[in-house]
Amino acid sequence: MEQLVRKMTNSLHKSFIDQTNPVSGNFKPKLLSNKSHENVLSTLLQEMKTCESFIFSVAFITEGGLATLKTMLYDLQLKGIKGRILTSTFLNFNQPKMFKELLKLENVDVRLTGVKGFHSKGYIFDHEDYYSLIVGSSNLTDSALKANYEWNVYLTSLEDGEIIHHFKKQFEEAWNEAIPLSEEWINNYNLNYEQQPFVKQAASNVFQVNTEYLTNSLADSLAIQPNKMQTSAIEQLKTLRATGAKKGLIISATGTGKTYLSAFDVRNFAPKKMLFVVHREQILKKALQDYRKILGGHEDDFGILSGNSKDIHAKYLFATVQTISTNRHLQQFAKNEFDYILIDEVHRAGADSYLNIINYFEPEFLLGMTATPERTDSYNIFELFDYNIAYEIRLQAALEEEMLCPFHYFGVTDYEKDGEIIDNASTLQHLVSNERVHHILEKINYYGYSGKNLRGLMFCSSKDEAYELSNVLNAQGMKTIALTGDNSQSEREDAINKLERYELEYILTVDIFNEGIDIPFLNQIVMLRQTQSSIIFIQQLGRGLRKHDTKDYVTIIDFIGNYKNNYLIPIALSGDQSMNKDNVRRRTVNTDYIQGVSTINFEEIAKKRIFDAINNTNLSTLKILKDSYMEVKNRLGRIPTMHDFIEQNSLDPEVIVGYSENYYEFLLKMKEELPTITDYEKGVLTMLSKEFLNGKRIHEVLLIDALIQNDIISKNEYVDNLKEFGTYMDNATIESVENILTLNFHITNDHKKYGSKPIIELHDGRYQFNDEIQTSLLDPFYKAFFEDIIACAHIKNAQYDPTRQLTLYKKYSRRDACRLLNWTKDDSSTIYGYRVKHGTCPIFVTYHKKDEVDSSVNYGDEFLSTDIFRWFTRSKLTLESNEVKAILAAEQTGLDIHLFTKKDDGEGFDFYYMGTTSIIENSPKEEEMFDKNGKQIPVVTMNMILEQPVQYDIYHYLVEE
CATH class of the missing domain: 3.30.870.10 (Endonuclease Chain A)
Incomplete structure (x- = not known):
């Protein structure tokens, strides 16, 4: 007290x-x-x-x-x-x-x-x-x-x-x-x-005139104006066409108004004749209505080519792909019949039916629109549109611009009984058992919906589950229907109309409503299946993101069972495709990345299941990496650099070089044909990739960058560069940089891996690369790998505090600590829990030890609060032990004590940096613990106060089981 x-x-x-x-x-x-x-x-x-x-x-x-x-x-x-x-x-x-x-x-x-x-x-x-x-x-x-x-x-x-x-x-x-x-x-x-x-x-805390009351009297007098996204996209389309481009691609999140956008652009383009291609007649009719609002004109200007409608002479023709793609219908038109053609949901365009249309017509401009251009069949949509991305806005940005309906996502715990959790192998009997149905109803009732009445969509894991669950729910007095791919288009439309009229409360389906369907009045989406793909997850979530005057937000209830793909949930919600496990954990712990009033919430047990999935999943398998690689390559139309992956919000370059020694080796694994480089050149790329790509210290990066540009740089010039950058600098750090680059810091195995010779030499106060590297850098192909690593390192370093050796809450390995604390040698293999050396004492704590850990090393380290940590020294030490005395005298001797923690061994070799600590007076004391034979052995405990309290989200992540 x-x-x-x-x-x-x-x-x-x-x-x-x-x-x-x-x-x-x-x-x-x-x-x-x-x-x-x-x-x-x-x-x-x-x-x-x-x-x-x-x-x-x-x-x-x-x-x-x-x-x-x-x-x-x-x-x-x-x-x-x-x-x-x-x-x-x-x-x-x-x-x-x-x-x-x-x-x-x-x-x-x-x-x-x-x-x-x-x-x-x-x-x-x-x-x-x-x-x-x-x-x-x-x-x-x-x-x-x-x-x-x-x-x-x-x-x-x-x-x-x-x-x-x-x-x-x-x-x-x-x-x-x-x-x-x-x-x-x-x-x-x-x-x-x-x-x-x-x-x-209204949810904004201000009173507004009821829009529904005034709609009829004002609607005719209010012209539809483009929103911010549409205005920007229209300008970019104009700019694209001014370059002579004949094709363009719009990538826009579901609900952001792609159809209106295209209509505004058609109005600007003023084509003599236009063709709009969709894959479903229901969408076609809605698109025609939207175009009439924007373009105006006579009713006969608008026509449909689908089913029984064959208005082929209409100025604005709306056609289903199934109809117009047949040779019989294509041949009715001249190749240049339409000077403007639009393809909706263009990610489908790899199909023969779409290609028949695209290859036949020769319009002045072809526009493709999609929310998800990425495909699982490796077909390159970007190539089809000459790599011309006219405009792109994804979920996060659309929410920030308030273009979508806000959502409250709830990751809830799926049913569990006697330790048996819903998983991939769960039987239909288990999925629709009375207990699970009761559990589902409890959750959807608790988390609720916005609006007067419920209008929901449930995604089930199989057709059988959808049909049977609908029967069970109906037997309990609810109004639901199951729809699958077996149902006709008219049956689907009828169900949607009933849902709109409140004659149904839920439509239960498997995957047929993932895309291409407009149900803006949905106020609740329930996910009763595992997440197989982040793309499908966003498609399904997007069904409820269209704004509608009957709701202020949409509720997303995701039942999280014991699925191995649970790690995809934070990836999908955040849009972070880096495949960096630490990033995925952070996105689960801290969901502040979601914009506006939308929120992401995980029940504690559900959150634990996600962490388990992250720990137990290899996010850098060849398939995952190759899929991500091909997405970026397809988008750019060339072999990407590592820097490109950052720019495209894709793979983290650290994941790439964690899988391969360097990017050159990675490209070979991607089956790219490359010029041959020497083993030594590969070794140097490996060193730069393993040591400096992560950007944890900028000092080496600045020196290498300067030498790429200037061949030779004096020590004084290098010091000036550090000062200009605004980073910390002292003699010990300069010596550490030299030790790293001359390989003096490294252990024998690293010497072999990195080429066994200093990559930088110091002569008469001047730095330069060794002769072999200087020669290699004359080759633009090889030099590009150097420059790519340096570019990535600069971007990575922006996450770190340039004024400190270590940045709070970033992750470091024992080896990182040795290097960044300016130790002369890599002594990481002998640090174990802690070590006093070079005026520093890094302490590494795994917060939750494995159950099978030997009792003699199962220390009771713990946070007593967000800023006080109770720490155990090694066993068999007393207050009189030399290393204990050295730690207790830290304040007098200037010893810096640094605390690093990780939740458990599932996090790998890296620890969160908690900052420097000081020992609380009168807290050190000798205690007893038991060795593996049950014998009492001494240990010293002490309470340490951190330089500042641990950020609350990381604190709770670490301490909770």
Whole structure:
């Protein structure tokens, strides 16, 4: 408690006296405005995760705001953590349906205050020995928690602090006078609420005139204007055609308005005759309607070529690929009949039917449109369009531009009984058992939907599951239908119409609605199958991303079983195709990459299943790497560089050189025909790739880069380069760089692998490559590999703090630590858990040891809080042991103690860097532990305080089982 009081005192000193005063991050006051990495929502979730109870006092709550907390509230319920929410009916903002959602929260008591003008916005969390408080402008709405510009103060207080007593007293007074939320109260509120037809509460916390009320009177007077994406794409299409290009490709996320975009471009192009090709008649009719809105003109200008419609003379002809691709229909047209042709869903264009059309006609311009140009059959769509990507906008960017309907994704735990989890081998009987169906219904009811009534789409793992599950759900009083590839187009359209009219609640399907279907009113998507492909995952998620005036967001409920492909979920949601395991873990832990008010939420057990899949999966198999390689090669129309992979948001070059010694060897494995280089030249490429590509230290990179450009550089010039770059610099670091590049640092095996001779020589204060490398660099082919590595290293280094040897929360191996801490030799093989050397002591801790670890090395290292770590020395040491004395004297001797941790051995050889630490006074003590024979042996423990508290998402990732 004494230490806690000291931290709190420091916090107050920093807040009100001196902002430079150091203070623990747990207690540091903050302004939360949603304009930085730490938005209101992330802080709220952090406090909920660690609290023992909580109270919210908020005037306004939306379903979307509540949705952002539902996963956390569910996890808290499993832990027995309860809370209270006090809200109101002020201005009738809160909708009746939202109150029904509040009733679903079994571990939360809710009351309605009668306080006049109730407008409070405060969140209080009771921790074990202190309170935290968020108070300011944010109501419990998704916009206020994540997107709006808000001002909220985050404070901490001890239990006896006056501020927390004041807030709690105010809350308790209002709570005691408030009315408990009940079904009866909601029914009465609903009656009064429905008597206000002209006002609709929007998720943005502002009142708006009901658009539905005014639509009929205003629609005719409002011209459709291109959105930001469409305006940009139209300009880029103009620019592309100005270069003489005859073909162009638009890559645009589902729901961003590709059809309207193409219509705007057709209007600009003003063709004498146009052809629009689609693969399904339903899409064709909708496209024709959209074009008429944009182009205007006489009704006879628009025609259809499909089925019984043969309007071949129409100025704007809309045709299904199945009809027009036949020779009988093609021959009706001259090759130059259409001066503008559009192909929708052009990723299908590798099929013969599409190629028949493309190869026959000779338009002035051919436009292809798709959300997913990547294909699994290696057909190169990009080549078909002369590699002319006119415009590209993917999911993340589209969300940021508010072009799509926001979504709340919930990765939930699939049914488990007696240790048996839904997996690839689960039988139909297991998939549709009463227990699993009950589990599914619980989840979809808990996570809910936006809008008046449910209109959902369920993706099942097989036809049998879809049919049987639909029967089971219908027997329980629901309204569902199963549709598969066996159903006709008319049956599908009829089901969609019934869903729109609320005559159905769900359509259950397998894969037929992955793409090419427009159902904008969907407000819930349920995924009951494993993720086989990130492309298909986004296609299915995209079914609900079209905006519609009946919903504020779409709910995505993904049942995560024991599937080996679970790792694809964070890859698909983030769009990160690097295949870097650490990136995938981070995307699972920290989902702040999702833009706008959308959120990604994983229940804790579901999250663990994803981590297990990441650990147990090889993300760098030949097939995975070759597929990614071919995607980039197809896109560019040439052999890509490693830098290209970064530019195209594809493979991480570190993954590439982890699979092969260098990129030259990788290209050979990709079956590329390359000029031959010598073994020594390969060895040098291997050294540059293994040592410097990761960008963890810029110093060697700057020297190599300078020598590529200038042949020779003086030591003084090199020092000036370092200063200009703004990185740290001292004699020890310069010597370390020289040790690395002369191979003095490296062990014998590395000498052999890297060519057994210094790659850089130092003569009379001047650096230069050795003679053999200088000769090799005269060959542009070989030089390009050097330059590629350096380009990648520069990009990678941007992730690191140039003013520090090690960057907080980046990952390093023992070998990295030796190099970056300026050790003269690679002593990584002898570090084990820690080692004192060269004025430094790196400590490496695997947080969760394997069960079979020998008891004599199964230390109880643990975080006591986000900024205090309890550490064990090696066994058989006492307070009088020399290495213990050296560590305890760190403050006096200037020894820098660096802490590195990883969750478990599944993370490989790299550890998160937690920063420097100092030993807390009076904490070191001798304890006893047992060796493998049950004999007690001594060990020294001590508590260390970190330079700053661990970032909360990484902290929870590390400590949770």
